[in-house]
Amino acid sequence: MREIDELAGVDDPAWPELRAAFTRSGVPVRVLAPDPEEGRRCLVQLQVTARSALGALTLNCGGLVLDGGWVRVFGGGSPALGGLPSLARVNRFPAVADPAWHPATGLVVGQDVLGGVFALNGHDPAAAGRPGEPGQMTYFAPDTLAWEAMDMGHSGWISWLLSGRLDMFYDGLRPPGWREEAAALGLSEGISVFPFLWTEEAHADLAAASRRVVPMREVLGVAADFARRMGPADPGFLGEV
Template identity: 50%
Template structure:
C-alpha cells in the first residue's frame, strides 16, 4: 500500500476542479462537509491519489445530495451520509485487496451506481474495468454506463441529463416527495418498478419512505425472484 502522504501531496489536486464544476452545476447540489481525519483514512484505503476526482471526493467532501436528494454520491462521509469507506467496508480491502466494484452512489429508488475495479472479471458487472455501472430497479440488473468516474460525476451535474436518465421513473411531484427524505431513506414503490403495471403508468405507483438499506435489499431479492443473476452486494448503509 502507498503511504498516505503519497496520495495527499500531489501536483494538481482534483478538488479545485471538482468544486468549480459543483459551483456551476445545472441541477441542485448540496455538498456535505467532510471530516478531515475521516477523509484521509478513506483516501488511504481507496489507494487513489487526491489528483483523481474519486480521491478528491473522498478527501475533501462528505458527499453530495444531487437534484434535491434524488441521488446521493458518497465522499469521505458527512452529516447523515456514510462515506465510501463505510459503504464498501474498505477496512477489509487492507487485508483482502480492493472490492471487484466500488459503490459510489445510490438513488432514492434503490438504484446503485458503482465503479468496476481494475481487476473486475465478474460476469455480473458489465463494462470494462474502471468504468461505471448502474443497477436499475426497473430492470433488476447492472447496466454499463461506458464512462469513467470523473465523466459520470460531471455528466450528472449538467442540465437535463438526470432528467432524461430517469424519464421513465419520475412522476409529477417527485421533487417535493424526495426533498423531505433523510439521506439514508428511499422510496419503496407498489406496484414494484420492475413490473409491467409500474412501467405502464409511473404516476399511479404508490410510494412510501423506507430505509435505503431495506430498499436495496428488496431489489436484490427481487432479482433472484425473477431469475436474474445475483447482483452482489449493494454496500453497507
C-alpha cells in the same frame, strides 16, 4: 502502499476544479461537510491521489447530494447526524488499510432514492456478472433489476451528473411531485414504489403507483431479493447503507 501525505499532498488537486464545476452546473449540488480522519482512511485504502475526482471527493467532502436529493454520491463520510456514510462504510473497507484487499465486485460510489446503485467496476467485471470494462461505471437499475454499463469512468460520471441529463436518464421513473418527495427524505431513506418498479403495472402507469418512505437498506434489500429470485441474475453487493 502509498501513505496519506503522498496521496493527498499533490501539486494539482482536482478539488478546486470540482468546486467550480458544482457552481457552474444547473443541477443543484449540496456538498456535505467532511470527516477528515475518515476521509484520509478511505484515501489510503483506495490508493488514489487527490488529483482524481474520486480522491478529491473522498478527501474533501462527506459526499454530494444532487438534484434536490434524488442522487447521493459517497465521499469521505459526513460526521453530522443524518449525513452520508463514507466509502469505507458503504464498501466494508477493512479497519486497517490492507494492500491485499479489493472490493469483491466493484466499488459502490453512489445511489438514487429508488434503489439505483452506481458502482465502479473492479479488475474483472465479467467474473462478477457486471457489464462494461474494468474501471468503468455501472448502474443497477431498479426498474429492470439488472446492471447496465455506463461507458464512462468515475470522473466522467461526475461530469455527467452535473450535465443536466438526469431527467433523460430517469425518464419514466420520476412521477409528478418527485422533487418534493426527494427533498423531504433523510439521507438514509429511499422511496418504495408499489407495484414494484420492475412490474408491468408500474411500467404502464407509474403515477398510479403508491409510494412510501422507508430506510434505504429496505429499498435495496427488496430489489436484491427479487433480482436473485426472479431477475436476470444475482446483483451481488449493493452497498452497506
